[in-house]
Each structure stands twice: as structure tokens, then as C-alpha cells.
Amino acid sequence: MCNSLVKFSSPVMMTILMPVLIIAMLASGTAYAGAVVQVTDSSGQPVQDAVVYAELASGPQLAKTANAEIQQKDKKFMPFVTVVQTGTSVSFPNNDTVRHHAYSFSPAKPFELKLYSGKPAAPIIFDKAGTVVVGCNIHDQMVAYIHIVDTPYFAKTDAAGTARLPNMPAGKYVLKTWHPKQPTTASVQEQGLQMDNNNPGLTVKLNYKAI
């Protein structure tokens, strides 16, 4: 069991994923296997901050209520890339001394958090799959990406380009990989994934340069 546990590099991730995992394990009680996905870009370099997620071939999973946080520190959004399941509410706490004006014109979730400091009054609920680019109207260099997926099986690559998907029931999935550097006009890269008890590591090679 221990070896099947996803080791999260980030404590934030842990906080996001841990309940999901626990729920999944408790709910089915069937055999699970977690997939390890190695992501490289077109030049073969390992890619960090790539979002890897597996969607059931049958259709989207129901959205679950979850929370996530993108804090602003040192005039940066942290984390740079956030992946959440549909319906997740994301709070934007400002840990800087200056004010920020977070906004997004992304069709998935346009929002605006007018000049604020500290924790805004309410978190933003991302109820539609897609990519939301978050900016700050005051600080042009500040950018964050929120990728909203319709599946609980998702992960983000670490500095070595490795993403560990949580355990999921055997079955037929579509493995999708997204990265902020993906050209706007391009669609998300995807490949088939058959999950069983004995899944080897997967490799995804992005067809664009990500570094």
C-alpha cells in the first residue's frame, strides 16, 4: 500500500489531493494503480509544471467540492500552475504588502478581484473545465495558470518532468497533457491510457517547446 501512495512534492498539492485520495480509496475498495508520467517537450527536455490528467473514456467525472489557494508573494502568483477539478474554489490570499488586482478574461472563468490586500472576501469557484490565465492589473509580470479538469485523476510534473497520477480504478482513460506554453490555438495533447494493476510508467512527449 505504501508504495502505491502518491508522494507529493508540494505540501499544497498534498492538501488538495489528500482528501480526494482518501475518498477514492474508501469508496471503491477495488484495486488501484497510480500511473507515473514522464513529460518531455519536443526537444526531449523534462518539462516542469505540465498538467497531466486522465479522463475516463466514458465521460466526465462529477465535480467535487474542493479548495485550492493561489497566494501572491513577492509580486508573483504561487504556484505558477494550478490544476483543479471542476467545482473547486480557489482563494487568492495576498501575502505581499502591496495591493494586487487579480483578474482573468479567460472564457472558462472571467473574474476580477479589485484592489485588495490580505484574503479576499470570497474564493472563486471554477466550475467549468478549461484554462484560466490569471493576471494582476497592477503588475504586468504576474501570471498564473489554473487548469480546470473534469476528472479527479490529475497531477503536475515536478522539476524532473515527472507526474504521479493518483491511484485509479482499472479501465480505459484518455491521458491529457497541458502546459502553459501550449500554443493558444492548439488543442490539448491527448493519448489513450489503459489502467490495470500492472501499469508501467508513461511517457508523454509534447509537440512544442516548453522550456
Next chain:
Amino acid sequence: MRLHSLESRVVTLFIGLLLTVQLAAYFAIGNAIDRNARNAVEDSLKINEKILLRLLDQNAQKLIQGAIVLAKEYAFREAIGTHDTETIVSTLSNHGNRIGSDLTMLVDLDRKITAFSNTSKNSRTGNGGGANNELSSSLQQSVATLIRTAEKTGSAASTAIVDGKPYQMVVVPIEAPVTISWVVMAIPIGKALVTDMHELSRMQISLLTSEKQGRWTANVSSLSDENASRLAQQLPSSEKQVNYLPALQIDDNQYSARILKLAQNEEFSTIAVLQLSISQAVAPYKELQRNILILTVFGAIVASIISAITARRITGPVRQLAETARSLGAGDYTATINVKQKDEIGDLARTFMTMRDGIAQREKEISRLAYWDTLTNLPNRALFTDMLEEAIASARSHEKSCYVLMMDLDRFKHVNDVMGHRFGDILLNQVAIRLSAELGPGGTKPARLGGDEFAILLPNSTKENAQDLANRILRSLEKPISIEDQTVDLGAGIGIAGFPEHASEAQGLLSRVEVAMYAAKLGNSGAIIYSPDIDKSSQQSLSLLSELRAALEQQAFRLYVQPKVGLDHGQVVAVEALVRWIHPERGFIFPDQFIPFAEQTGFIRQLTHWVMNEAARVCHVWKEQGIHLKISVNISTRDLLDQDLPGKFAQILHTNDVEPASFCLEITESAIMDDPVRAFQTLDRLHAMGLELSIDDFGTGYSSLAYLKRLPVHELKIDKSFVLKMEEDIDDTKIVKSTIDLGHNMGLRVVAEGVENLAVMNLLREMGCDQAQGYYISKPMPSADLPAWLDKWQEQQAQAQPATQSQAQQS
């Protein structure tokens, strides 16, 4: 000023040099100015091209800044995010107006123009277009190309041609915060740029466009429309990659131009032409060049004046010298040179003066030598002739007469020969003094014509004056002259002739007076006035002398011989050699007609030589034929005075291989008496050689018996004048008898000449005369005839006087 004069050459040289240097400088400067101006224009064009580029860049930056402002607009981004097209277009329009962009567009990430605003004043129609179909493909292409660049660099600026018009176009991304769209803004490249550039650089700028590589059309220009179209015509076609035109001629102005390509697409290309007038660039230098030219002209004038003055300072004295030299050449030695300069010219002038003085001095000396006799200090022949000419001219004009006396000393040559030339010179001086004394002081001076010839000019005189003077001179010369303890007797012959009586001009008069003088000398008659008669004889004499010389050359002389017969036995014992002259025209000429003349003129020496030579030859011939006869040859006074005579005779005898004893030389008494001392010397030497001597014509002269005693003679010849008539004249008989006795008493052989009949011959034999010669025996005959005559004579003798012959044979 003559063209070849020193002065003009100096001036020409000066000005030529100056002009050459100045003009060379002028053209060099002009050339440098032109080149520099062109270089400066080229550099300036390059700089201005950079300025233009910078201006364009600034415009682009300004536009980019404006676009960025728009791209950062939150509401605008929000409108984009929410696809609020109406708001987007109005924002584009508003912002475009605000920053002065003509075309303002929103372009999506697929490089499609999604919103479009045209705020240009010309085109209000396109304001608010959201659709793509009404936009030109050239715009869409340009935008797409620009965005392709911007995708790499963030923002981009370039030039583009839209609907045939050039634009500056910029693109900036709209970030929210990643790029969601592009804002494109464009401003036309046109009037504003040209105005800016023209104000900034004061340079002509034109924007031109060509369609499909064709001719250029001027869009906007700082030039006038006319000039702009001229420019367009001169530009090379757009496909040629030319960016610099060094020389463009527009409206009387030369320009250099730089071509800058602003924008190009498949259809159009647009260029900016920057042009700068070379003429204007050169203009300030032209002023300088004109000043140099003025300076050159002024310098040339000043140089001409200065060089002319300098040259005149040099040539003035030179010309003066030349003038003086010319008058010097004409014989004027009085001209002075007024040159006070201390330089080389002054030196030349002073040297010239010294030269002039030297020449004057020498000319005086030369004329003295030419006109004065250096020995006696009397005028010479040349001066005398001049004086005579003057006197004749004067006499002619005054219708008077003038006379000339010419005098020749007697025996002067003799004195000169015997006493030496120094003595002769002193003698001539004494004569000169005597003549001068006789003429009196202040009167006319005598002249020495040469040798011992003197002449006296008597202007304005009569024949009587002249004769009187001649007599006085003759009397004065009668007094002996004493020189160095020697007393010399002098005599002279004087000729007198006068103008206009005897001649009408000087030379004629001189020759007349000379003739008269010779006549006087010949006749020993003191002074003779010229008459045509003596002239005739003198002319004859002259021609005779030349004929004699010719005769000698042409061998016209013949040797004749007259036999001498021994009276005791009747045999021929000797012959007398006589000369005969066979003249080619006149025929046979007797010796009487030329011998005296030959003696006078000295020709007798040559004649004697000829006779002696011929006699020796004949003697040799006879000797070979067995005829041994003594040959007598006549010797004259002049022969005796010839110191070389013995030597010459010895030579002749030797050459012909004959003995001296075969010859007898006959000398007249008078020949000896003329100069007994030298005659004795010569006779002694001849005698010593073994030649026999005979006194010819004995009894006619005034010979001293003392002399006769001393003479080394062997024979006396009784003059034929006694012998011819002794038959009839008892006195002559007595003289002949006495002479025979005298001769015999002195131990001499006695020969009688002129025996013309038997009676005389017999008489002479009775008187004891040794030999006889004459026509009775034989006339003189050619020497070649003698052998035959001899044979005949002997035969005759044998018949007539066998007894005598046998007697002779016995003895």
C-alpha cells in the same frame, strides 16, 4: 617694347611664372573645393539618411508607446476578453485619434484582423469595420508579416505599403497577462515626415513610389512639383539597387542624392530621396575662389609693373651701351655713357668706356701706321694719295692747278747694299730733313712713298712753282751728306706732273709723275715735266720687260757665236757668244734693242745666266765633236755686282762638265768703273776659278791704267769704232797700234773687233795684233752652224794660205 627685347622677355617671364603659379593654385583649389564639396555632400547625405532613419524610428517608437498604452488599457482588454466588438472598435478609434494613428487594428492570435479603425482624414469610411472582407489583402499581409516578427520579439515596427501608400506600422501584444491579441497601429509616411526632415536638415527630401518596377512618381517632396517630377525622371528604375547618385541636374542646380528604400511589396516600392545641392555647398568656396582670381589679376598687374621697372633698370643702361657701341662703330669716340650704377651693369659700362678709350687709342695708332711713314715720320703713300685727292678736288672747284713732284734717289740701292740698311735708313731720314727744310716751315710736307721715293704735293701752284722747287731740291741734294764720318754724294731724278694739265684724278697723276721721274732718272736729267712722249716709251719699256721674261720662258733666245781668228796663223781659236732674240711676232731682234734695257732693269742677270748656261752646253757638245774653242761671254755691270755670280758659274760648269779654262768673260771698262771695289772682288774670284777675263770695248771708257794694272785680265778687246775706220783714219791707226803695244807691254792678249776687210786684217797682223773678229771672217752664226762653218773655213785657209798653214803646223 620690341617682342624679343630683354625687357619684354623679363616681363613675360615674370608674368608667365606668376600666372602659371596662380592659375595652377586657382585650379588646384577649385578642384579641391569641388572634390571636398562633393565629399562633404556625400557625408552629409549619409548623416542625413541616418537622421531620417532615426526620425522614422522615433515615429515608430512613439507609435509603439501609444499602442502599448492602448494594449494596457484594462477596459479594452476586458472588452476583448468579453468579445465586446463595439467597445473594441470605439476604443481603437478613440485611441487612434489620441495618438495620431491613421490605422488602428486589433488582430487575434491567428493574425486575423478582428477590429479595424481608420481615422485618417482622407478616409472616414472604414471607421468601425469589424469585418475582414473590406480590408485589402496588402494590409492583411503586412499585418501578418509584422506579427510574425512580433511573436518572437514582443513588439515590432516596420514599413508597409497599404493601398499603394507607405505606412509605418507597429504591433504590440495585448496581454491578459498572456498575449490574447495584437494591437496594430499605422501612420502614413508622408508630408509630416518630409516637413520634419526638411526642417531638421534643410535638405531636399522626396518620397517616391513606383508600381510594378516602373517609373517613379513623387508622392510628397520638399521640392516644387516640377522639380520633383524631374527628379522622378532621373532616378534609376526601382529594381536597380542604387543608393547613391553623385550627380543629378535639376533646374540648373547640381545635386547629389541618396536613395533610401522605405517599403516594398510585390506591387509597390517606396523610396525616400535625400538630395543636397552641390552648387550650394560650393557657393561659399566660389566666393573664395573669386577672391583668389581677383588677387591673381591684381598680382599680375603689380608684377608686370614691377618687372617692367626692374627690366627697364637693367635694359636702360644696356640700351645706352648699345647706342654708344653703335656710334663707336660709326667712328664716334666722343659719346659718353651716363651709367652711375654700382652693379654689374655699371661695371659693364665702365669696362665699355675703357674699351672705347683703348679702341680710340689703337685706332689713332693704326691710322698713324697706316698713313704715316714710321721711318721718316712723313706721310706715306696712302695719306699722300688722300691729300692729293683733296688737293685735286679743291683745285677743280677753284679752277686752279696743283702739281706733284716725285723724286727717286740715285744709287740708293747701291748705298743700301754696300753700307747696310741702317745706314740707308739714316740717309733717308737726312733726305727727309733736307726736303722739309727746303719746303720751309708750315708749308707742304714731303711724303715718302716707299723705298727711296719721295713725293711733294704743291696745291694751288703753277708749273713754274713746281719746276722752281724741283731745281732747288736738286741743288740741295748736290751737297754731300755726312753720316758717321762717311760722306755720300746723292743725286736724284725728279718727275713733275700737274692737274689738270696731265691728269684729271689722283691715280692718273701719280702714274704720270712716276713716268716723268723714271724718265728723269734714265736721262740723268734732273727734273722732267711729264709729257705724253715719255709715257709712250715707258709703256714700251714695261711691255718689253714682260716680253723678255716671256722670251726666256718660251726659249725665244738663241745663242749665236762669232769666231775669233788667230792673226799669225789664220786658225779659229775662239768664239764670242752672243744672244739673239727670235720674237714670235716681230721676228729677229738685234741685241742693241734690248740689251741696254735688260741692263737697266736688271734682267741682264737672267740673260747672262742663260747665255753662260747655253755656252757651257755648246762647249760640251763641241768637246765631244773634237772642237776645242775658247768661248767668250759678255758680263755686265749688274752681273759683276752680284756676289753669287762666281758660285752660279761654277755650278753651270760643273753641270755641263766643262773646264773653266774654256771660257773667257768679257767686261766693259764702265762696268768695272761703276763700283770698282766690288767688281774687283768678283773678278778676283772668277779669275781664281780659272776663267779668263777680257776688257771689252777698250778705249771707249775712262779706265784708269792703275786699275787696269791691278785687274786679273788676260785680254784686251779694241773697240770696233777704232778698228772699222783705221784703214782711212791715221789717228785710229795710231790708237790701235798704241793699244796693241800697251796690251802687249802689260802681257795681255789683244783682240780687234769689227774687222771687215782683208786690208784691215793684214794691217792688224802687221801691227802684231793677236786675234781678229769681224764680218770679214764671219757674221755671228747659230752655234749649231759653227762645226760646218769651221770645216769650210779650214778648207778656205788651206787653199789661200798653205804656207802659213804649214808654218803653223811646224810651230
